[in-house]
Each structure stands twice: as C-alpha cells, then as structure tokens.
Amino acid sequence: MKVFPFRAWRPPPALVERVSSVPYDVVDLSEARALAADNPSSFLRVTRPDIDLPDDASAEAQVEQALRQFDSFRRDGFLEQDTGAQFYAYEQRMDSHSQTGIVACCHVNDYDAGAIRKHEHTRPDKEEDRVRHIHALGAHTGPVFLTYPDVAEIDAVVESWKQADPLYDFAAGDGVRHRVWPGSDPASITRCFAQLARCYIADGHHRAAGAARVAALRRGGGHGDGDEAEADRFLSVLFPASQLQVLAYNRVVHDLNGLDTDGFLRAAGDALEIRPEASPRPSGPRNISMYLGGAWYGLSWSFTPQDAVAALDVSVLQDCLLGPVLGIDDPRTSSRIEFVGGIRGTGELAARVDSGRAAVAFSMFPTTVEQLMCVSDAGEVMPPKSTWFEPKLRSGLFVHEF
Numbered sequence: 103m104k105v106f107p108f109r110a111w112r113p114p115p116a117l118v119e120r121v122s123s124v125p126y127d128v129v130d131l132s133e134a135r136a137l138a139a140d141n142p143s144s145f146l147r148v149t150r151p152d153i154d155l156p157d158d159a160s161a162e163a164q165v166e167q168a169l170r171q172f173d174s175f176r177r178d179g180f181l182e183q184d185t186g187a188q189f190y191a192y193e194q195r196m197d198s199h200s201q202t203g204i205v206a207c208c209h210v211n212d213y214d215a216g217a218i219r220k221h222e223h224t225r226p227d228k229e230e231d232r233v234r235h236i237h238a239l240g241a242h243t244g245p246v247f248l249t250y251p252d253v254a255e256i257d258a259v260v261e262s263w264k265q266a267d268p269l270y271d272f273a274a275g276d277g278v279r280h281r282v283w284p285g286s287d288p289a290s291i292t293r294c295f296a297q298l299a300r301c302y303i304a305d306g307h308h309r310a311a312g313a314a315r316v317a318a319l320r321r322g323g324g325h326g327d328g329d330e331a332e333a334d335r336f337l338s339v340l341f342p343a344s345q346l347q348v349l350a351y352n353r354v355v356h357d358l359n360g361l362d363t364d365g366f367l368r369a370a371g372d373a374l375e376i377r378p379e380a381s382p383r384p385s386g387p388r389n390i391s392m393y394l395g396g397a398w399y400g401l402s403w404s405f406t407p408q409d410a411v412a413a414l415d416v417s418v419l420q421d422c423l424l425g426p427v428l429g430i431d432d433p434r435t436s437s438r439i440e441f442v443g444g445i446r447g448t449g450e451l452a453a454r455v456d457s458g459r460a461a462v463a464f465s466m467f468p469t470t471v472e473q474l475m476c477v478s479d480a481g482e483v484m485p486p487k488s489t490w491f492e493p494k495l496r497s498g499l500f501v502h503e504f
Contacts, residue, residue, distance in 0.1 A: 103217060103250075103295040105206040106335050107187040107288045111241070111501040114182055117143060119272040121180050122280070122496040125244055126150050127228075127308075131157070137275075143180045145498025147171045149235075149243050161231070165238040172239050181501060189285035190500070191263045192339055196278045196493040201345040202260055204291065205245065205282075205500055207335035208301075210317040213310055218248065219302045219478035222486070224311045232312025233319075242313060242337035242502040245495055246306035249471060252342040256294045259287065270499070278493040301340060302478050304471075305491050310336065320504075332504035339495055343475070348468045349444030349490040352451055353419070354460035356438045359429040363395045366427070366462070373422040374401045382448035384467040390419055391465035393452050401464075410476045415467055416485045428462075434486045441487035444468065 113121035120141055126149035129137065135153045138144035151167035152159055159167075175181045190205035212218045236242060263283045270282040285291065303310055313336035320333040358366045370376055370392070380400030384391050390401040403422070407413040412421065424430040430439050440460070442450055451463035469488050477484055 103298040103301055104209040104212055105189075105204070105292060105295045105338075105340070106209070107189045107285070108207045108332075108335065108337075108502050109184045109187050110190075110205075111176065111181040111183045111503060112499060113143075113180060115270060117180060118270045118499065119274070121145050121175075122272075122274070122498040123149065125494055125497050128494060143175070145175075145243075148175060148239075149497050161234060165234045168235060169238050172241065172243075181498075183503075187288075189288055189291055190269075191260050191283045191285060192495075192499070193264070193281045193283075194278055194493045194495075195281075196347070199347045199493075201341055201347065201493075202264070203248075203339040203341035204256070204260060204285070205337075205339050206291070207502055208246070208248070208338045208340075210314040210334050210336060213314050213336075217300050218310065219300055219475075220307055220310075221303065221474050221478045221482075221484045222307050222488075223483055224307050228308045229311045229315070232308045233315050236312050236316045237319060240333075240504055242309070242504075244306070244309055244497045245337045245339045245500065246310045246313070247304045247491065247495055248301045248306075248338050248340045249304045249343045249346055250295075250298055250301040250340055251475075252344050253294055253298070256291065257342065259285075259290050259294070262286075274496065276493075280496055280499070282499065295340075300479075302343075302475055304341070304346065304474070304489070305494075335502070335504070337500060337502040343471045346471050347492055348471060348474075349492050350466040350468045351416070351487045351490045352442045352444060352448075352466055353424070353433075353464040353487075354440050354442060354451060354454050355424070355428055355430065355462050355464075356440075356460055358461045359427065361427075366394070367399075369427045370399075370401065370423060373427060374403050374418075376401055382452070382465055384465060387415060387467050387470075388418075389467055390415060391448070393448075393455050393463040393465070394461075396456065409482075410473070410480050411482045411484065414469060414473060414477075414485065414488060416469065416488050419464060419466070420485060443490045445490065445492050 120143045123145040134150040138146040148171045151164045193202040268281040273279045317334045377400045380398045392399045430436050454460040
C-alpha cells in the first residue's frame with residue numbers, strides 16, 4: 103500500500119465548526135439547504151452547490167457553482183493551505199465509541215490493481231457526478247473511508263501524535279466530537295503501510311471510482327504520470343478495522359405484494375422460522391426482527407449458505423422473503439423498498455409502518471467488518487445497503503488539491 107502526506111487546504115481553527123459539514127451524500131437537497139442556511143462558510147456550498155441554485159439547475163451549472171464557491175472559500179480565508187505536506191490523526195467520538203484514522207492520500211494504482219478492495223458496485227450516474235466535481239475543481243473535497251487489518255506499530259505512532267494539543271477539537275451538531283492532530287515522522291507511516299497487502303473501502307466507493315477516472319483523464323491530457331502526479335493520489339482516512347462501528351441498515355417495504363397480514367405471516371413462516379413478541383433489535387446474526395401489524399416478530403434460520411455473500415443476513419432476507427414472497431426482485435432499482443440507516447433507531451421503522459408509509463419493516467443485525475473483508479477478498483460485492491458506518495467523516499476538514 104502506498105500512502106502519501108499532502109498539503110491540505112483546511113479551515114482555520116476558529117472557523118472549523120462552521121466550515122466542516124456532513125458528507126454530500128447523506129442529506130437530500132432540502133436537508134442540505136437547511137443545514138447551510140445563514141452560514142456562508144458551510145462546506146456544503148462546495149460539495150452540494152445545488153443548494154444555491156434553482157431546483158432544475160443542470161449538472162454543468164452545478165460544477166461551475168462548486169468551483170466558484172471553492173475559489174471564494176480560499177480567497178475569503180475559509181480555507182488555508184498548509185505550508186508543507188503531512189499526515190494527520192483524526193479522532194471521532196460518538197457516545198462511548200471512539201475511532202482514530204490517518205488522513206493521507208492513497209494511490210489510484212492501488213485502487214485499479216485491487217489492493218484497495220471494493221465491496222459494492224457504483225451507480226453510473228453517481229460516479230459520473232463525482233468525476234465532474236473532482237475534475238472541475240482539481241481537488242478531492244471529501245475523503246474515502248478506508249479500513250485495514252490492525253497494525254500495532256501504526257497504532258503506536260498515531261497515539262504518539264495524540265499526545266500533543268489537538269489542532270481541532272469541536273463537537274458537531276449531531277454531538278459527535280472531532281479532534282485532529284498533525285502527524286510527525288511520516289517515513290514510519292509510509293513504511294508500515296508499504297508492508298500491508300491491501301485495505302478496504304468502508305464508505306466512499308463513488309469518490310474512489312471518480313478519483314481513479316479523473317486521474318486517468320489527466321494522464322491522457324499530459325498532466326504527468328506515476329507517483330509524481332498529484333492527481334494520481336486521492337484523499338482518504340484509514341482506520342484500523344477493530345475500531346470501526348457498523349450499524350444496521352434496515353429495510354421497509356411499502357406493500358405486501360397483494361397479500362393480507364395473515365397470508366404474509368404464513369408465507370414468512372414457510373420461508374423462515376418465525377416467533378411472536380420479539381425484540382425490535384435482533385440479538386445476533388442469523389436473526390431478523392420484523393414489524394408488521396403493530397407487533398414485532400423474530401425471524402431466524404438454521405441453514406448455512408456456503409457462499410460469503412449468500413450467508414449475509416441481508417442476503418438471506420432477500421433470497422427467502424423479499425424476492426420470492428414480496429416480489430422485490432432487484433432492491434437496487436425497486437421503488438417499493440426503502441433502506442433506513444440504523445442511526446435512526448427501530449422506532450423509525452415502527453413509525454413508518456404505523457403511519458401507513460410502509461406495510462412491513464425489517465430490523466437487521468449489523469454486518470461485521472470481517473464479513474465485509476471476506477466478501478471483498480473473494481472478489482464479490484455486498485448486496486445494496488449492507489453496512490452503515492457511524493460516525494461519518496466530516497467534509498471540509500481537509501481538501502486535497504492537485
């Protein structure tokens with residue numbers, strides 16, 4: 103693995119809380135506008151330029167607006183560039199959970215060669231959106247969230263960085279605390295990662311794919327090649343696998359595919375083992391909690407699929423119930439199913455069913471990082487919406503310009 107220090111554009115400490123923002127892809131347009139309201143320095147104005155444009159603004163208009171905002175952020179002092187290249191330690195604390203990653207640039211060659219491993223397909227429209235944004239700005243404005251098997255030496259180096267006073271220390275609006283320290287001894291980090299065979303994308307597949315495509319475009323345009331081309335490096339935060347927190351990614355289905363409640367319960371019982379009066383949160387893997395008709399039911403199974411993907415709880419639900427009983431043949435494209443991040447809690451699932459917005463909801467046990475790695479190592483992809491990592495990385499803390 104190749105990792106590189108870089109000259110970050112980043113907010114002055116006095117402005118970091120106002121500049122930094124949620125990632126561009128976790129909020130819709132109305133939510134982004136509300137978050138950025140009355141805050142001209144919100145980084146959402148760069149990553150979600152549509153908040154300052156008419157609803158029907160073209161893709162070209164949006165990237166032009168993003169570039170204008172990026173230029174103004176640098177001109178007006180919302181972002182300042184480091185004098186030299188360096189790594190950073192980035193700690194996030196959410197309730198009792200804490201995780202610390204290394205902010206660095208990774209190389210598109212590792213992505214293209216499969217040393218940076220994927221676990222999901224990208225959507226062409228979303229990938230194209232990232233290509234336009236990265237190419238127009240000449241910068242990576244949001245990091246790719248990567249994980250790697252724990253390395254004690256890397257942990258020790260990062261802990262030594264954290265003995266100094268933090269460069270940033272603030273709590274975001276959602277209560278998550280973010281702290282950042284500049285790194286020292288970059289050679290030790292570079293050497294440690296050079297001994298790693300692979301790392302894994304936890305979140306940010308479209309950002310990584312977009313970065314690789316832009317690097318190829320710029321190489322074709324004569325902007326340089328190899329390790330000397332800054333565009334061949336993309337912004338990342340790399341976390342040891344043991345520190346990550348994966349929450350459930352739950353499902354709600356709008357209708358019962360023509361069945362009434364009793365008919366659906368019978369069909370569910372034929373497909374899986376079912377029990378009444380279950381907890382809203384499944385107790386472990388191979389268990390799913392289902393909310394239907396004002397009550398929680400438990401679903402479980404005793405068979406063990408041999409394939410790494412088929413053995414995932416989300417796959418068993420799809421293969422045994424969502425597909426054959428509810429007619430959700432392709433959850434990527436079906437308009438009858440929605441995915442609800444575990445951060446919203448099981449109360450959100452019950453509320454959607456009770457209000458009539460959904461007919462049935464499924465509360466999942468979180469997919470593990472080990473399962474993600476197993477699927478990635480097998481060269482397979484996870485079913486859609488299999489993992490929900492929390493806390494999310496803030497955007498605007500670091501920008502990599504090339």
